[in-house]
Amino acid sequence: MAGWKNYLRSRWIPLFPLPRFVLFPGVGVPLHVFEGRYRRMMDDLLAGPETDRWLALVLLRENHEHLYDTLEAPIHPVACLSRLLKHERLSDGRYHIVVLGAARVCVLEEDRALPYRRIRAAPLAPPAREDAPAEASLKRLDGLLAKAVRAELIDAEIAEQLEELRTDPRQWVDTLAFHLMPADESPLKQRILDEPDPEVRADILARWTESRLRRLQSRPLIPEWPPRPSMN
Numbered sequence: 001m002a003g004w005k006n007y008l009r010s011r012w013i014p015l016f017p018l019p020r021f022v023l024f025p026g027v028g029v030p031l032h033v034f035e036g037r038y039r040r041m042m043d044d045l046l047a048g049p050e051t052d053r054w055l056a057l058v059l060l061r062e063n064h065e066h067l068y069d070t071l072e073a074p075i076h077p078v079a080c081l082s083r084l085l086k087h088e089r090l091s092d093g094r095y096h097i098v099v100l101g102a103a104r105v106c107v108l109e110e111d112r113a114l115p116y117r118r119i120r121a122a123p124l125a126p127p128a129r130e131d132a133p134a135e136a137s138l139k140r141l142d143g144l145l146a147k148a149v150r151a152e153l154i155d156a157e158i159a160e161q162l163e164e165l166r167t168d169p170r171q172w173v174d175t176l177a178f179h180l181m182p183a184d185e186s187p188l189k190q191r192i193l194d195e196p197d198p199e200v201r202a203d204i205l206a207r208w209t210e211s212r213l214r215r216l217q218s219r220p221l222i223p224e225w226p227p228r229p230s231m232n
Helices: 003-010 036-047 135-150 158-167 171-182 185-196 198-218
Strands: 013-018 028-033 054-059 078-089 097-113 119-124
Touching: 003 078, 003 097, 003 119, 013 036, 036 097, 054 097, 054 171, 054 185, 078 119, 078 158, 078 185, 097 198, 135 158, 135 198, 158 171, 171 185, 171 198, 185 198
Parallel strands: 013 054
Antiparallel strands: 013 119, 028 097, 054 078, 078 097, 097 119
């Protein structure tokens, strides 16, 4: 998927701002496109060459609600450049699509001349040190993932599928963050997307998982109701 680097250099990228949703590189997701401005975005994307079917998914900032229907809704400065893999246009103009995250990008400038927003972007600057989490951090997450499965924080089948990504630690951490952390943790997921250092990303995810497991362990048991009849 190296073609995205060439695409960034000279193109305006369609922007798809979403509430409570953060996508990571290497993660594929289905989405439903129903608003008129984003149906237009899809029409424009599909009218061009297949090699140009890129869009940037970005998280809307808090308190965006009163501006949601405008081109002014505040967004985070780091987005996930994504490749449009599949699409289905419904009879009423809505779309079912599948996108695959490709890269962390920084928003440089915006164009608002169309019904939807477009951006120019640059790759998120890489960290100074080696671009991979330390083995100790990965083992820490391995142990926490096993506990998360037992606590039903993540589906066991998904956790098993994630094991296939273990050979690429960066993608494994990103994909684990996407599946393990719920939508109401989107600000912290954005913090992971913002972070160029994979070691720091792994630490943020590990700390969150430890905290969530502690809260589950300290949660009081709810007594059975109605109570069973006494044998006395």
